Amino acid sequence: MVNVAHTLENLHTERRTFKPPASFAAHANATSYEYKKAGVDRLEYWREAALRLSWKTPFTEILDWSDAPVSRWFHDGTLNACDNAVDRHVREGRGDRVAFHFVGEPGDTQTLTYADMHVRVQQAANALVSLGLTKGDRVAIYLPQIPEAVVAMLACARIGAIHSVVFGGFSTESLRQRIDDAEAKLVITADGGNRRGQHLALKPLVDEALASHGEGSAHPGVCESVEHVLVVRRTGQDTAWVEGRDVWWHDAVDHQSAEHEPAWVEAEHPLFILYTSGTTGTPKGLFHSTGGYLTGVAHTHRIVFDLKPESDVYWCTADVGWVTGHSYIVYGPMTNGATQVLYEGTPNSPHEGRWWEIVEQYKVTILYTAPTAIRTFMKWGETIPNQYDLSSLRLLGSVGEPINPEAWMWYRRVIGGDRCPVVDTWWQTETGAIMISPLPGVTASKPGSAMTPVPGISIDVVDDAGRPVANGEGGYLVVTEPWPSMLRGIWGNRHRYVSTYWNHFDGLYFAGDGAKKDVDGDLWLLGRVDDVMNVSGHRLTTTEIEHALVAHPWVAEAAVVGAADEVTGQAVVAFVIVRSDADGIPADGDEVASALREHVRRQIGALAKPRTILVVAELPKTRSGKIMRRLLRDVAEHREVGDVTTLADSSVMDAIRSGLEGGA
Numbered sequence: 001m002v003n004v005a006h007t008l009e010n011l012h013t014e015r016r017t018f019k020p021p022a023s024f025a026a027h028a029n030a031t032s033y034e035y036k037k038a039g040v041d042r043l044e045y046w047r048e049a050a051l052r053l054s055w056k057t058p059f060t061e062i063l064d065w066s067d068a069p070v071s072r073w074f075h076d077g078t079l080n081a082c083d084n085a086v087d088r089h090v091r092e093g094r095g096d097r098v099a100f101h102f103v104g105e106p107g108d109t110q111t112l113t114y115a116d117m118h119v120r121v122q123q124a125a126n127a128l129v130s131l132g133l134t135k136g137d138r139v140a141i142y143l144p145q146i147p148e149a150v151v152a153m154l155a156c157a158r159i160g161a162i163h164s165v166v167f168g169g170f171s172t173e174s175l176r177q178r179i180d181d182a183e184a185k186l187v188i189t190a191d192g193g194n195r196r197g198q199h200l201a202l203k204p205l206v207d208e209a210l211a212s213h214g215e216g217s218a219h220p221g222v223c224e225s226v227e228h229v230l231v232v233r234r235t236g237q238d239t240a241w242v243e244g245r246d247v248w249w250h251d252a253v254d255h256q257s258a259e260h261e262p263a264w265v266e267a268e269h270p271l272f273i274l275y276t277s278g279t280t281g282t283p284k285g286l287f288h289s290t291g292g293y294l295t296g297v298a299h300t301h302r303i304v305f306d307l308k309p310e311s312d313v314y315w316c317t318a319d320v321g322w323v324t325g326h327s328y329i330v331y332g333p334m335t336n337g338a339t340q341v342l343y344e345g346t347p348n349s350p351h352e353g354r355w356w357e358i359v360e361q362y363k364v365t366i367l368y369t370a371p372t373a374i375r376t377f378m379k380w381g382e383t384i385p386n387q388y389d390l391s392s393l394r395l396l397g398s399v400g401e402p403i404n405p406e407a408w409m410w411y412r413r414v415i416g417g418d419r420c421p422v423v424d425t426w427w428q429t430e431t432g433a434i435m436i437s438p439l440p441g442v443t444a445s446k447p448g449s450a451m452t453p454v455p456g457i458s459i460d461v462v463d464d465a466g467r468p469v470a471n472g473e474g475g476y477l478v479v480t481e482p483w484p485s486m487l488r489g490i491w492g493n494r495h496r497y498v499s500t501y502w503n504h505f506d507g508l509y510f511a512g513d514g515a516k517k518d519v520d521g522d523l524w525l526l527g528r529v530d531d532v533m534n535v536s537g538h539r540l541t542t543t544e545i546e547h548a549l550v551a552h553p554w555v556a557e558a559a560v561v562g563a564a565d566e567v568t569g570q571a572v573v574a575f576v577i578v579r580s581d582a583d584g585i586p587a588d589g590d591e592v593a594s595a596l597r598e599h600v601r602r603q604i605g606a607l608a609k610p611r612t613i614l615v616v617a618e619l620p621k622t623r624s625g626k627i628m629r630r631l632l633r634d635v636a637e638h639r640e641v642g643d644v645t646t647l648a649d650s651s652v653m654d655a656i657r658s659g660l661e662g663g664a
């Protein structure tokens with residue numbers, strides 16, 4: 001937070017704004033009238049947005065807030081998310097439109113029209129039914145970024161099953177926890193995925209997560225809900241097989257009939273669960289509704305990305321394993337009938353121009369990515385994107401963390417050729433859809449600011465007492481009115497939902513972010529105010545990684561902080577105290593550090609691997625025993641250490657400092 005605020009201070013000395021080009025504004029989906037309409041009657045505004053969906057039974061009530069803070073939107077209507085995302089386009093004569101240009105990392109490609117998707121989702125839905133799945137069952141999806149991931153999600157939605165996608169980069173442990181918490185009946189995975197020219201195995205991690213079944217196991221009773229594992233063949237690598245449990249996707253799906261009547265579900269039927277890091281150790285299974293969620297994502301996708309479905313080629317570079325992929329690859333864009341690029345791989349495989357090659361080849365018009373990627377490209381140098389024809393681009397989006405003005409300007413100039421509006425979109429897994437963003441045909445944007453709430457969304461910045469701050473001041477970001485795509489809760493834990501989001505300020509949704517209103521009232525996001533770190537746009541909690549570290553036999557105590565990092569926004573830095581009596585512990589601190597980094601990777605996943613592990617003799621604590629992470633952050637960011645007067649022993653910081661100067 002400190003560091004981002006610092007960047008913003010610099011910015012407050014300059015007042016550049018970028019107006020939408022007149023030619024863009026003239027054809028934009030959203031004009032300033034959107035704000036006016038939503039301002040006059042918010043609920044009516046959302047009713048009209050919901051009416052753009054295809055409903056089986058129309059709804060009569062817009063919002064029911066009687067069970068606050070759990071909202072119900074459009075609750076007496078019925079619909080199906082897969083029907084909206086796929087069938088409807090075929091029904092209305094758009095079956096020939098390309099839904100996905102899929103690009104595999106090894107260079108394999110597939111073109112899938114909406115009609116092709118229609119066949120696939122129906123076959124997959126029939127396969128799920130034949131495996132015994134029914135409405136309300138949970139399905140864990142652990143797949144690479146391949147078309148089957150989208151098909152699997154939509155097939156679940158089609159039968160009313162609730163998917164829980166687990167990002168392919170998560171470890172066995174994380175997967176086990178998520179399968180178990182949701183009591184998934186089916187796991188859909190692949191033999192492996194492609195990453196930087198390697199085959200990355202997935203199925204063995206599922207096997208390990210489920211092997212904990214049975215007596216004498218390390219995790220008795222865990223994951224016993226799982227009946228089958230459905231396996232997509234992607235890499236062709238050898239895969240162990242559990243007879244009776246494991247089923248190949250091609251065996252189960254390909255021979256199925258391509259006719260399946262969608263399950264018409266009530267608007268409040270849960271569409272999916274998605275786990276995200278909370279401030280305490282265990283990840284929270286956030287769940288979203290069908291009708292309200294779909295309304296929120298389709299509507300924001302139309303107005304923020306200005307989608308013209310007949311002519312645009314839209315590419316969101318996120319993984320479907322994150323909420324960005326759920327909302328802005330699968331449900332929003334497909335409901336709007338978008339033509340998309342879906343790319344399996346990394347930006348530098350096989351070369352650092354890969355993304356720009358894809359933009360050129362498919363004539364991508366709208367690109368949605370994360371600041372960490374932009375900063376990486378800045379580091380690689382502009383001569384790389386300059387080698388490609390990027391003139392098809394007309395709009396650029398950013399999401400995941402605050403975008404620093406330098407990155408914003410670079411993105412606009414080098415990628416957008418100074419002609420594309422840039423939309424910095426603030427939202428969260430919890431909010432389901434974009435909450436704060438410029439409208440590309442309306443807003444004169446400031447580099448680094450997410451600007452204003454989108455029409456229909458009510459947001460404020462408040463002080464410790466929950467009072468709105470004046471322009472020019474900072475505080476906590478809150479949402480002041482319920483919105484259609486808001487989370488409906490934490491799976492199986494209403495109490496945790498209420499206490500995490502609604503107990504900070506009476507009647508206000510607490511986002512966990514700091515924010516500032518500038519003199520014009522525009523919003524600047526300042527990063528998290530809790531123990532949540534943001535590493536490359538991925539959410540991690542300090543406690544989660546500390547738990548993983550202390551689970552290692554060498555570690556007596558651990559403290560983790562998010563330290564500013566030029567490329568990843570924040571980086572994980574861990575301070576550990578080792579047990580001097582531990583068996584086999586290397587004398588060399590570097591060796592200890594690399595073994596512990598590997599341990600964290602196995603426990604949580606590669607994304608949580610600390611950038612730096614420092615072995616220290618003691619940790620700075622208050623007299624009540626609370627670790628003072630603020631001081632450790634000072635050390636990790638090479639700053640003067642701040643106020644140490646509340647430390648139980650003020651010499652601890654000196655010891656840490658001098659220990660570090662000596663090596664490690």
Ligand code: WT7
Nearest residue numbers: 324399400401402424425426427428429525539
């Ligand atoms: C947290 C939510 C939303 C999809 C990806 C992340 C940070 C997100 C921005 C932005 C500043 C941002 C916030 C938020 N964040 N977008 N445009 N500017 N910060 O979803 O994993 O639920 O993380 O990401 O801190 O609370 P998530």
